[in-house]
Structure formats: structure tokens, C-alpha cells
Amino acid sequence: MAYVALRSVRKRYSDKEILKGVSIDIQRGELISIVGPSGSGKTTLLRLIDGLDFPDSGEIFIDGIKLTMENAPKLRKKVGMVFQNPVLFDASVYDNVAFSLKFRGLPDDLIRQRVEAALNLVMLNDLAKRSALTLSGGEAQRVALARALVYDPELILLDEPTANLDPANVLIIEGALREANLQEKTVVLVTHNIFQAKRLANRVALLLEGEMVEVQETESFFNRPLDPRTRRFIDGDLVY
Amino acid sequence: MDHAKLALLASATIVAVLLGVAFLGPSGERVIVATTTSTADSGLMDYLKPYFEAECGTSLSWISLGSGQAVAVASRGDADVLLIHDREREEQFVSSGNGTLRVTVFYNDFIIVGPIGDPANASSRDAKVSMGSIAxxxxxxxxxxxxxxxxxxxxxxEKRLWAALGIGELENLGWYKSAGSGMSATLRLASELGAYTLADRATFCRLKGSMGEALRLEVVCEGDPSLLNPYSVVLLNSSRYPKIRYEQAIDFLLFITSPEGQGLVGNFTVSGERVFFPIYGKTESIGLPPEDEAVAIIEALRTRGHVV
Amino acid sequence: MWCDSMGWIEIFLDGISEAFGLILSSDAEILGIAALSLKVSMIATLLGAAFGVPLGFLIASRSFYGRSLTIAVINTFMGIPPVVVGLAVYLLLSSSGPLGFLSILYTPQAMILAQTLLTFPVVCGLTVSSILALDQRLKETLQSLSAPKLWEAFILLRESRIGLITAVIAAFGAAISEVGAIMMVGGNILGYTRALTTAIMLYTNTGEFALAIALGIILLLLSFGVNLALTILQMRYRKKR
Structure with missing residues (x-):
């Protein structure tokens, strides 16, 4: 069975149906990119996988276990999430990253080792002692990525991690994602930037108005799309 | 052990220590006298405190209230003994069984004071005449x-004096202001308003001493026997109020009725004037009924071997 | 005539010079009164915070039926007149009251209890509003990092620490400056429950204005000292941003 499996997931917020029966299988170790215009339900999809919210109907399986309100805290321990506009704690960069290891009860020297490795990955070792609230948007996003990677999750969820960032920061983050994926982590990257999907992903999925239109190998997705809407989306004809 | 639990434990410890400091402190031997603003504000209680404490080894505390409020506080068992001047209430307190013994210990006199120049022409030897002029x-x-x-x-x-003049429904009269305050505050209010008021001499002298001519009041009537103001000590019924410090209350009673206590009261002066006059056992001398029975009980208590 | 001999300026200047005289001469009675005020109000503030912060946090971070009503009630109690608290505590601690067996009426303990009831809603209400003012994504971030409840609380409180210090400053201000409650349950007993505010009232009543002004100045200085310390702490946190 797939590492993450969604079965006919529906979710409605007040008067608007955001997800209209979404099904998808995400394989262990793959880097899948979910693309689609703003408001198509990508963020909601990630939140449901992280157990921050729950579907109205349909099912979600993580590593073969059905996600419920009761087991969400337990399943989430293997999941790292990077929000679109991350919130950092009013503490040093180091402490922000070390936080989740502290309450996992790791010994101090192991914490230091892991935090340094995570900061290295996003090239922030120089700023370890800086107050996280003084960072630029790109640096803050990199700290958030390090914070999500440091406890060695099996699955990483990213919500538009490079929106509004300059190329230097985008390169560092993409590099870190490739590195994570090389370490057998499953990565779900939500983006509206199809070029980023093309650069990074093994597979690409198009979510449009709450419906999963198409999921394909990256190469096929861009060159031989099955659905005409995918064609229009990658050609930039789909106005959104 | 993780940091958050450690922080929680530390906070809990601090709270426990604080609660301990706040509520487990030793509260020592003391007696709480519910008394009137006149004995407290005039400084008499401050003056007696060190003598009583040296004599009895008990800390003397007092709550200064109007006599009515003092009786109300004592009725709830929140004071150990009463020192007040309202004979009707005192007798009622004893006859209702809340108190067991009442004895007159000293008196002072009331005076009628008013604005400098006495605009109402209230100056008189007779309190009734004076109050009538004010009205x-x-x-x-x-x-x-x-x-x-x-x-x-x-x-x-004051209400008895108005009643003797046939003046009632005072609260509806435009020239009558009800202050709802202690003696000093009322005197200051009268001074500010240019009004007349009835005051005990002790408080008036004390205030005159501290405020000097800023207290714009002068005496218009003094010396009338109806203005004599006897103070009594009332013992509470210890079977009705088992939690009061009864022994200490008796110590206070014996102290203030002892020759030493009576002498101290007589020697107490405010701005050079004697304001309280000892009267224990001699109530007939100011025209009050004799109190032989109460005196006999007190003297028996004294020989029983109390400290005083 | 009397206006010339004892004008208000003289009274005021007299008071100020007497105040510094008293402070410099370390008059034992005055020091005792000031120390009692400080002790009672500080303990009441700390106790109010010890109960108000956790409860405020729970109210702000849980959703439950009647939460808005609860917050409105707490906010109302933030402005409760001290004399009402004094009356309630008096009736509670009175010999014939439900807590009469404690025998702590007219003691500093009773004053601490009354002031704690005053500081508690202030701290609780301001804690609720500073937690509610936090970025709502903060809680979600903690959740997604799998932070245990206790750690979540620890971080959220830490993030709102500037607001919490404001709460403590406001609570201490309310405690040290109130007179109604401690007058009623402390009784203004010389050398035992006489605090700065109740002494000021007494000396004003008895016309000793210079002494009253002196105590007023001491009260202001004490209050200023405590507030200065707390504000420095607050600014230190703010500088990091």
C-alpha cells in the first residue's frame, strides 16, 4: 500500500466545498508536487494529511494506518510540516530548531549534533545565535524547514515554501529538499510554480477546484498530459 | 525530566512557599477592641497601648468604627471586647444575651461647634437652646x-437632642447634611461647608491641634450635662462567641478599670487639654445610676488572680 | 487670616519635607507600614498571577461552552470595587462566616486574601487577552511539531510574556493603591495591619496632612520602584525583536 493514501476525501468550510472527493496514492520515498492555482484546495489537503484538520468524509491512511482524531498526534510525530508563512518562536535560531528535540527528550550533545546538521542543510549555521524574529523572509523559511527536518520525519509536507523568495533562498531550499529526498524521505511539495515542480518532483499532481485532475510522472505530466485542463494549466492558458 | 515539567514544579513550589508565608505566620496573643472613632482618632488607644502590653503581655489591637458598627462587628463575634459610648445600644446588646457585662469606665463631653463668628447665634450654655438656634x-x-x-x-x-426639640425627618431638611463619616472627617466637612456639628471634645482638640486655624470651627456650646458622654466596656458572651479571646478581653477590662488604667485615662491630654475623665465606680457623680453589681463582679475577677 | 497662616502651599511643602525627613530618619513605624504594604501587595500579586495565568491560559486556549460569557465575567471583575471585595471577604472570614474557623480576620493574611481576589481577575483577564492576541498559527505550528500540551503552554506563555508582565504591573498597581478592601478586613491596626493607604486615610481624617502627604510620596516611590523593575524586564524582552 502507498505510504500516504487518500480515498474520496471531502472537506467543506462553511459554504464552500474545498475538496470534492480527492483520492491519491503517495509512494514511500517519492517527491511529489501538487500544483494548481490559488484556492484549489492544496493547503487544505496538506492540513488534512498532517491531521491538523479532518475530512468530512473519505479516508486518509498513513503507512497503512487510518488517520483519526485520536491517533493524529501519534502519526504526526513522523511528519514534518512547513507552512507557507512560517511562525518562528521568539528565541534564537538554534533554539527554534532544537525545540522539538528537547521535548522528545534527546540528550544535549545529540541535540546539538542534529541541530547543527539541520542548520547546515539550509546553510544557516552562521546565524545560529541570532534572534529568529530578526531574520529575513527567506532565512525564516529556511529555519522553518530545518525545524521540520531536525527530528528526522519520514514524511515532509511543504506549503508553497518558496513563494515570494529571491532566487538564492529558493536554491538553498530546493537543495535541502533534494537532499532530504535522497535520504529516503517522502516529500509532498505544494506549489503553484510549475517550473519548481518540474525541477524537483518525481511525480506531479494537478488539483483544480477541489478535484484531483491528473497524477503522472513528471516527464509525462508536462509532455503528455491526459486531461485537457492539465494542458491548459501548463501552457498558462488557465487564467487564475 | 523535561524543562516544562521542571518549570511547572518550580512554580508550584514557589506558590506553596508564598501560601505558607501568607497564611501560616504566627499570629501571637492579641485582643481586638471594637471601639469608636473618638477613642481611636483622639489618640487615647495609641496612648494606652504600650502600658497595656507591658502589663498583660498581650498585643492591643483596635478597630475604630461608629458605635453602631462596632456593635454590629461584635455581634458577629469579630471583636473580643467593646469600648463604646451608646448606652441604649450597650444595654440592648447585653439584654439580648450577646454581652454579659457592661460597665462605665470614663466619659468625655460633647460640644457643639460652628463656623467662626457664629452666624446662627447658637452660643448658649444650654444644648437645646443652641440646637434650636441652629435649626x-x-x-x-x-x-x-x-x-x-x-x-x-x-x-x-444628636438625634436625641433633635427629638427633644421636636425636629424629625431630618434627612429631608435642606440645611441638614448627613456625612456618613467618622468624627474627624465630619469636623473637616463642617469646616469646609461653614456648618455646625456636634463633636466630642477629644477629637475636636486633636484636630484643632493638628490643623490649627485651617479648621475653621469654634465652640458654641459646652458644659451642658446632657452633653456628657459616658464610655463603657462591654464583655461579650463567651458561650455565644466561643472563638473570641475572652481571657484577653477580661485583661483589657481589668486594665482600664484598675487605678493605673483610670489614672492613665485621666492624664491623657490632647493639645494640652484633658479630654477623658475616669468614672469607674463613681457613675453617680455625673448623674448616672450606680453600677455596684458590675463593679462587684469586676473586683471579684481581679482578685481571682488575673494579671492586673 | 487663617488662609495666610496655613495656605495649601505650606501644607504641601510641609508634607514633602516631612516625607523626606521620615524616609531619611528611617522612622520605624513608617518603615513598618511601608513594608507591610509592600509585602501584602506583592504576595497578593504573585498569588493572583499563580492562579490567574494558568486559568487565563486555559480559558484562552480551549474552546468550551460559555467561553465568551466567562471572559466577560472576568473582565467585569477586573473592575470590581475593592470595597465590594472587602465586604465579601469580611463576611467570609467573620467568626460567624463560613471561613470563620481560620481566625484570620483583621490580620495581614486577610489583607492578602482580599487583595489576591482583586489581583486574580486582573491577571487572568489580561492573560486571556494576551494569549488571544497571539498569532493563531503559533498553536498550529506547535501542534504540527508534536509538542506535548505542557510544552505548548510553556511556549505560548513565553511568547506572550510582555503581555503577562503588563498584567502583573496592572495587578500590583491595583493592589498597592487600594484602600477599601484592606481597611475592611485588616482593620487598620497600628503596627499590625496598618498599610500605607489606610494610614493615609487615617491621617487625612485626623488632619495630619503633612504625614499623609509623606506617606503618599512613599507609596508613589515604592510603586515606582516596582514598576521600574518590571518595565526594565519588559523592555529587555522587547529589544530582542
């Missing part, structure tokens, strides 16, 4: 009267 001037808009209005002994005396 007349009040009706014609030439004078104001400020009442304590706090159910104190002073307030009770």
Missing part, C-alpha cells in the same frame, strides 16, 4: 448642620 437659622438659610450620619454614639446623641 431656626437653618430654615432661613443662614446655617447648615452636618451630622455624622453613621449610627455612631455621637449620631445617637
Amino acid at each position: 431656626n437659622a437653618g430654615r432661613s438659610g443662614a446655617a447648615l448642620f452636618v451630622s455624622r450620619g453613621d449610627n455612631s454614639g455621637t449620631h445617637a446623641l
Whole structure:
């Protein structure tokens, strides 16, 4: 069975149906990119996988276990999430990253080792002692990525991690994602930037108005799309 | 052990220590006298405190209230002994069984004071005449009267004087102001308003001493026997109020009725004037009924071997 | 005539010079009164915070039926007149009251209890509003990092620490400056429950204005000292941003 499996997931917020029966299988170790215009339900999809919210109907399986309100805290321990506009704690960069290891009860020297490795990955070792609230948007996003990677999750969820960032920061983050994926982590990257999907992903999925239109190998997705809407989306004809 | 739990434990410890400091402190031997503003504000209690404490080894504390409020506090068992001046209330307190023994210990006298120059022409040897003049001037808009209005002994005396003149429904009169305050505050209010008021001499002297001519009041009537103001000590019924410090209350009673205590009261002066006059066992001398029975009980208590 | 001999300026200047005289001469009675005020109000503030912060946090971070009503009630109690608290505590601690067996009426303990009831809603209400003012994504971030409840609380409180210090400053201000409650349950007993505010009232009543002004100045200085310390702490946190 797939590492993450969604079965006919529906979710409605007040008067608007955001997800209209979404099904998808995400394989262990793959880097899948979910693309689609703003408001198509990508963020909601990630939140449901992280157990921050729950579907109205349909099912979600993580590593073969059905996600419920009761087991969400337990399943989430293997999941790292990077929000679109991350919130950092009013503490040093180091402490922000070390936080989740502290309450996992790791010994101090192991914490230091892991935090340094995570900061290295996003090239922030120089700023370890800086107050996280003084960072630029790109640096803050990199700290958030390090914070999500440091406890060695099996699955990483990213919500538009490079929106509004300059190329230097985008390169560092993409590099870190490739590195994570090389370490057998499953990565779900939500983006509206199809070029980023093309650069990074093994597979690409198009979510449009709450419906999963198409999921394909990256190469096929861009060159031989099955659905005409995918064609229009990658050609930039789909106005959104 | 993780940091958050450690922080929680540390906070809990601090709270426990604080609660301990706050509520487990030793509260020592003491006696709480519910007394009137006149004995407290005049400084008599401050003056007696060190003598009593040296004699009995008990800390002397007092709550200064109007006589009515003092009786109310004692009725709830929140004071150990009463030192007040409102004979009607005192007798009622004893006859209702809340108190067991009442004895007159000293007296002071009331005076009628008013604005400098006495605009109401209230100067008189007779309190009734004086109050009548104030009322007349009040009706014609030439004078104001400020009442304590706090159910104190002073307030009770004032109401008796008005009643003797046939003046009632005081609260509806335009020239009559009810202050709802202690003696000092009422005197200051009268001074500010240019009004007349009834005051005990002790408080008036004390205030005159501290404020000097800023207290714009002068005496218009003094020396009338109806203005004599006897103070009594009332013992509470210890079977009705088992939690009061009864032994210490008796110590206070024996102290203030002892020759030493009576002498101290007589020697106490405010701005050079004696303001309280000892009267224990000699109530007939100011025209009050004798109190032989109470005196006999007190003297028996004294020989029983109390400290005093 | 009397206006010339004892004008208000003289009274005021007299008071100020007497105040510094008293402070410099370390008059034992005055020091005792000031120390009692400080002790009672500080303990009441700390106790109010010890109960108000956790409860405020729970109210702000849980959703439950009647939460808005609860917050409205707490906010109302933030402005409760001290004399009402004094009356309630008096009736509670009175010999014939439900807590009469404690025998702590007219003691500093009773004053601490009354002031704690005053500081508690202030701290609780301001804690609720500073937690509610936090970025709502903060809680979600903690959740997604799998932070245990206790750690979540620890971080959220830490993030709102500037607001919490404001709460403590406001609570201490309310405690040290109130007179109604401690007058009623402390009784203004010389050398035992006489605090700065109740002494000021007494000396004003007895016309000793210079002494009253002196105590007023001491009260202001004490209050200023405590507030200065707390504000420095607050600014230190703010500088990091």
C-alpha cells in the first residue's frame, strides 16, 4: 500500500466545498508536487494529511494506518510540516530548531549534533545565535524547514515554501529538499510554480477546484498530459 | 525530566512557599477592641497601648468604627471586647444575651461647634437652646448642620437632642447634611461647608491641634450635662462567641478599670487639654445610676488572680 | 487670616519635607507600614498571577461552552470595587462566616486574601487577552511539531510574556493603591495591619496632612520602584525583536 493514501476525501468550510472527493496514492520515498492555482484546495489537503484538520468524509491512511482524531498526534510525530508563512518562536535560531528535540527528550550533545546538521542543510549555521524574529523572509523559511527536518520525519509536507523568495533562498531550499529526498524521505511539495515542480518532483499532481485532475510522472505530466485542463494549466492558458 | 515539567514544579513550589508565608505566620496573643472613632482618632488607644502590653503581655489591637458598627462587628463575634459610648445600644446588646457585662469606665463631653463668628447665634450654655438656634437659622438659610450620619454614639446623641426639640425627618431638611463619616472627617466637612456639628471634645482638640486655624470651627456650646458622654466596656458572651479571646478581653477590662488604667485615662491630654475623665465606680457623680453589681463582679475577677 | 497662616502651599511643602525627613530618619513605624504594604501587595500579586495565568491560559486556549460569557465575567471583575471585595471577604472570614474557623480576620493574611481576589481577575483577564492576541498559527505550528500540551503552554506563555508582565504591573498597581478592601478586613491596626493607604486615610481624617502627604510620596516611590523593575524586564524582552 502507498505510504500516504487518500480515498474520496471531502472537506467543506462553511459554504464552500474545498475538496470534492480527492483520492491519491503517495509512494514511500517519492517527491511529489501538487500544483494548481490559488484556492484549489492544496493547503487544505496538506492540513488534512498532517491531521491538523479532518475530512468530512473519505479516508486518509498513513503507512497503512487510518488517520483519526485520536491517533493524529501519534502519526504526526513522523511528519514534518512547513507552512507557507512560517511562525518562528521568539528565541534564537538554534533554539527554534532544537525545540522539538528537547521535548522528545534527546540528550544535549545529540541535540546539538542534529541541530547543527539541520542548520547546515539550509546553510544557516552562521546565524545560529541570532534572534529568529530578526531574520529575513527567506532565512525564516529556511529555519522553518530545518525545524521540520531536525527530528528526522519520514514524511515532509511543504506549503508553497518558496513563494515570494529571491532566487538564492529558493536554491538553498530546493537543495535541502533534494537532499532530504535522497535520504529516503517522502516529500509532498505544494506549489503553484510549475517550473519548481518540474525541477524537483518525481511525480506531479494537478488539483483544480477541489478535484484531483491528473497524477503522472513528471516527464509525462508536462509532455503528455491526459486531461485537457492539465494542458491548459501548463501552457498558462488557465487564467487564475 | 523535561524543562516544562521542571518549570511547572518550580512554580508550584514557589506558590506553596508564598501560601505558607501568607497564611501560616504566627499570629501571637492579641485582643481586638471594637471601639469608636473618638477613642481611636483622639489618640487615647495609641496612648494606652504600650502600658497595656507591658502589663498583660498581650498585643492591643483596635478597630475604630461608629458605635453602631462596632456593635454590629461584635455581634458577629469579630471583636473580643467593646469600648463604646451608646448606652441604649450597650444595654440592648447585653439584654439580648450577646454581652454579659457592661460597665462605665470614663466619659468625655460633647460640644457643639460652628463656623467662626457664629452666624446662627447658637452660643448658649444650654444644648437645646443652641440646637434650636441652629435649626431656626437653618430654615432661613443662614446655617447648615452636618451630622455624622453613621449610627455612631455621637449620631445617637444628636438625634436625641433633635427629638427633644421636636425636629424629625431630618434627612429631608435642606440645611441638614448627613456625612456618613467618622468624627474627624465630619469636623473637616463642617469646616469646609461653614456648618455646625456636634463633636466630642477629644477629637475636636486633636484636630484643632493638628490643623490649627485651617479648621475653621469654634465652640458654641459646652458644659451642658446632657452633653456628657459616658464610655463603657462591654464583655461579650463567651458561650455565644466561643472563638473570641475572652481571657484577653477580661485583661483589657481589668486594665482600664484598675487605678493605673483610670489614672492613665485621666492624664491623657490632647493639645494640652484633658479630654477623658475616669468614672469607674463613681457613675453617680455625673448623674448616672450606680453600677455596684458590675463593679462587684469586676473586683471579684481581679482578685481571682488575673494579671492586673 | 487663617488662609495666610496655613495656605495649601505650606501644607504641601510641609508634607514633602516631612516625607523626606521620615524616609531619611528611617522612622520605624513608617518603615513598618511601608513594608507591610509592600509585602501584602506583592504576595497578593504573585498569588493572583499563580492562579490567574494558568486559568487565563486555559480559558484562552480551549474552546468550551460559555467561553465568551466567562471572559466577560472576568473582565467585569477586573473592575470590581475593592470595597465590594472587602465586604465579601469580611463576611467570609467573620467568626460567624463560613471561613470563620481560620481566625484570620483583621490580620495581614486577610489583607492578602482580599487583595489576591482583586489581583486574580486582573491577571487572568489580561492573560486571556494576551494569549488571544497571539498569532493563531503559533498553536498550529506547535501542534504540527508534536509538542506535548505542557510544552505548548510553556511556549505560548513565553511568547506572550510582555503581555503577562503588563498584567502583573496592572495587578500590583491595583493592589498597592487600594484602600477599601484592606481597611475592611485588616482593620487598620497600628503596627499590625496598618498599610500605607489606610494610614493615609487615617491621617487625612485626623488632619495630619503633612504625614499623609509623606506617606503618599512613599507609596508613589515604592510603586515606582516596582514598576521600574518590571518595565526594565519588559523592555529587555522587547529589544530582542
